[in-house]
Amino acid sequence: MTSPARMFALDGRGLDGGLYQRIDQWAQHLPTSVQHGVAAFSAYGLGLVAVLMLLAWWRARRADSVTLARALAAPVVVIAAFVADTLLKSVLREPRPCQALDVGRTLEACPAAGDWSLPSNHTVIVFAAAAVLWRVDRRLGALGLLLAVAMGVSRVLVGVHYPHDVALGAAVGLAAGHGLGMLAGRAAPLVERAREGRLRRWLTA
Numbered sequence: 001m002t003s004p005a006r007m008f009a010l011d012g013r014g015l016d017g018g019l020y021q022r023i024d025q026w027a028q029h030l031p032t033s034v035q036h037g038v039a040a041f042s043a044y045g046l047g048l049v050a051v052l053m054l055l056a057w058w059r060a061r062r063a064d065s066v067t068l069a070r071a072l073a074a075p076v077v078v079i080a081a082f083v084a085d086t087l088l089k090s091v092l093r094e095p096r097p098c099q100a101l102d103v104g105r106t107l108e109a110c111p112a113a114g115d116w117s118l119p120s121n122h123t124v125i126v127f128a129a130a131a132v133l134w135r136v137d138r139r140l141g142a143l144g145l146l147l148a149v150a151m152g153v154s155r156v157l158v159g160v161h162y163p164h165d166v167a168l169g170a171a172v173g174l175a176a177g178h179g180l181g182m183l184a185g186r187a188a189p190l191v192e193r194a195r196e197g198r199l200r201r202w203l204t205a
Helices: 004-008 013-028 032-044 046-060 065-092 121-134 138-157 163-194
Strands: none
Touching: 013 138, 013 163, 032 138, 046 065, 046 121, 046 138, 065 121, 065 163, 121 138, 121 163, 138 163
16 A cells, blocks of 8 residues: 555656756766865855845845845745745655666765755745845845856756756745745834834944
8 A cells, every 4th residue: 555655755757857867967077176166055055145135134224124124034034935845845755866866976965865855945045035135135136046046056966956846946935035025024114113222223324
């Protein structure tokens, strides 16, 4: 009898498994320095998201309270997007491509069984941040989008995600970042009052 876990598990090999394998083979022929750079960015690039959010807060201190509310809410939006993505992963239960397909060495160590693939956590986080940052500062939002695209590509290059994992991650991240970012603007009255209190030095340029 098929277990509930198997009944609801998604097998992504038929969607773009062939494309994933071609990308993986191409990645194996990249110069070693490039491979190391891609792997390092894929693993630690999320730190750049924190830098962008910090810059957004700093610049938003000179803006109206709606913009500042969105800047302050950016970390909360990212966390909410991550939680939603984690719940979705637990429903879809798609094994990682490096587990399901016959591939050689990948640029990043293949996660253990039970660490599901769809959607890509990294991609969700960076696209959610980019979407909310776009509402705060268009330049920072554009940088965030470039970072998000690069992160999504890197997650396939290092061998831990199918392309469709990244595509769905981008959709989830953008939807969460846009929707929650717009909602965060409603906290403007609270920010306005905070700007007149003890937090004035942190909320006003």
